[in-house]
Amino acid sequence: MTVMNSFLDIHKTDPEALRGMIANARAMKDARGGRPKGEPDDEQPLKGRMVALIFEKPSTRTRISFDVGVRQMGGQTMVLSGADMQLGHGETIADTARVLSRYVDLIMIRTFEEQTLLEMADYADVPVINGLTNRTHPCQIMADVMTYEEHRGPIAGKKVVWSGDGNNVFASFAHAAGQFGFDLTFTGPETLDPEKAWLEFAASKGHPVTIDRNPERAVDGADLVVTDTWVSMHDPQSARERRHNQLRPYQVNDHLMGLAKPDALFMHCLPAHRDDEATSSVMDGPHSVIFDEAENRLHAQKAVMRWCLGV
Numbered sequence: 001m002t003v004m005n006s007f008l009d010i011h012k013t014d015p016e017a018l019r020g021m022i023a024n025a026r027a028m029k030d031a032r033g034g035r036p037k038g039e040p041d042d043e044q045p046l047k048g049r050m051v052a053l054i055f056e057k058p059s060t061r062t063r064i065s066f067d068v069g070v071r072q073m074g075g076q077t078m079v080l081s082g083a084d085m086q087l088g089h090g091e092t093i094a095d096t097a098r099v100l101s102r103y104v105d106l107i108m109i110r111t112f113e114e115q116t117l118l119e120m121a122d123y124a125d126v127p128v129i130n131g132l133t134n135r136t137h138p139c140q141i142m143a144d145v146m147t148y149e150e151h152r153g154p155i156a157g158k159k160v161v162w163s164g165d166g167n168n169v170f171a172s173f174a175h176a177a178g179q180f181g182f183d184l185t186f187t188g189p190e191t192l193d194p195e196k197a198w199l200e201f202a203a204s205k206g207h208p209v210t211i212d213r214n215p216e217r218a219v220d221g222a223d224l225v226v227t228d229t230w231v232s233m234h235d236p237q238s239a240r241e242r243r244h245n246q247l248r249p250y251q252v253n254d255h256l257m258g259l260a261k262p263d264a265l266f267m268h269c270l271p272a273h274r275d276d277e278a279t280s281s282v283m284d285g286p287h288s289v290i291f292d293e294a295e296n297r298l299h300a301q302k303a304v305m306r307w308c309l310g311v
């Protein structure tokens with residue numbers, strides 16, 4: 001039987017499947033044992049498979065980690081920029097999806113509008129992976145859960161504090177709170193609150209998100225402190241100064257990290273604007289696992305792709 005699972009969002013994926021992907025990612029990482037990146041895995045589950053990696057927005061980590069991951073598993077990739085395709089310009093998303101399905105076995109897309117991702121998944125005959133939209137970034141949070149658990153054991157029941165903008169990366173953290181069972185606190189200005197729907201999802205799973213405008217109070221007892229850039233790719237540059245003014249009290253610096261638990265971790269999905277949302281002293285300090293997060297994109301996404309294809 002051909003398996004065809006699209007990985008569109010954490011809240012749309014069965015918790016057992018999510019757990020299975022994290023376990024598989026850790027097993028694959030352990031099995032590589034620090035071998036050269038270009039050396040193939042012993043197992044080649046994507047042998048003979050072609051994967052399209054489509055980017056309508058810039059990317060370093062997503063682009064490279066998917067490309068390397070496919071190659072390690074024996075598959076081939078084609079990296080496509082939205083600007084070079086007819087996607088949504090000369091051709092409907094639906095027709096593009098149908099055409100791509102005749103050439104490739106799996107599609108990963110980073111796009112602006114969630115609707116583009118959903119339409120691609122609706123009309124493709126092959127699985128589709130969400131490589132970030134304006135609304136969510138599920139692959140990132142799979143890597144983040146993996147990273148937390150590598151360092152500190154099960155994330156269930158832990159206190160995770162997000163300080164800053166209630167953006168698309170936060171959205172996937174809210175979904176993960178519901179699916180993996182951790183306690184999530186949002187601290188940021190009211191004007192940059194996350195979408196209600198994301199909070200409702202976590203609450204519906206028994207893990208309501210706490211909102212606390214006071215960052216010092218919010219991080220008290222935190223096991224994990226997370227932040228992200230103050231101006232996301234889809235935010236207008238004209239909003240930069242206003243956002244900086246609103247978000248400055250939520251900067252993650254040594255003082256704020258010092259209020260979390262002594263063994264708290266610090267995460268940032270990168271790219272970062274050093275000394276804006278987080279100081280270099282925190283990013284390069286003893287709590288930080290930001291480069292483990294970046295590495296784990298590779299391992300987590302390999303597991304996501306295997307789940308999508310059932311291989």
Ligand code: CP
Pocket residue numbers: 058059060061062063132140269270271
């Ligand atoms: N974190 C992340 O998605 O990085 P890129 O934008 O570089 O892919």
